[in-house]
Amino acid sequence: MTDKKRIAIYPGSFDPVTNGHVDIAQRATNIFDQVIVAVSHNPNKDYLFTDEERLMMTREAFRDNGKISVINFSGLVANLAREKNAVAIVRGLRAVSDFEAEFQLALMNRKMNRDVETVFLMTSFRYVYLSSSIIKDAAQHHGKYEDLVPPIVIKMLKQKYQTQD
16 A cells, blocks of 8 residues: 555636636545646637636635645646646546547547546536536626636636626
8 A cells, every 4th residue: 555645637728717617626636645636728719717816716716725726837737747746637527528538638648648537527517507608608798607616716707807796
């Protein structure tokens, strides 16, 4: 038996972080000793929030969970997993439609880093339809979304879209 920490990487753009993301990361702490939430930077992607804003919101969302740390990164998740000595990459699945793309990524990550497994966690039923894109759309058009995101995200979305209660 080894006393090596079982570390998992939970990568994503988190633009913005939602309660669905929070749920997956917190449930992953039941399986792993430490979960590193990795806020990605992809120069080919357009974000509503800056890298710094996404990192700040995500850190705030997890500040009360000592088993979760939040970092920013760019590059390949398989390389990050190697650098952090992670044993797994955690991915959330909402529906069957998510599976094909996630399966391809898992296979490629496995090819690049044979020491890391991909672990899929099914989303909680109450978040099955939830995505960052849906949240941004709801916020932009003054819809109801407040129960689907951490409080910091509500504040930041209201600032972005300059809406008040």
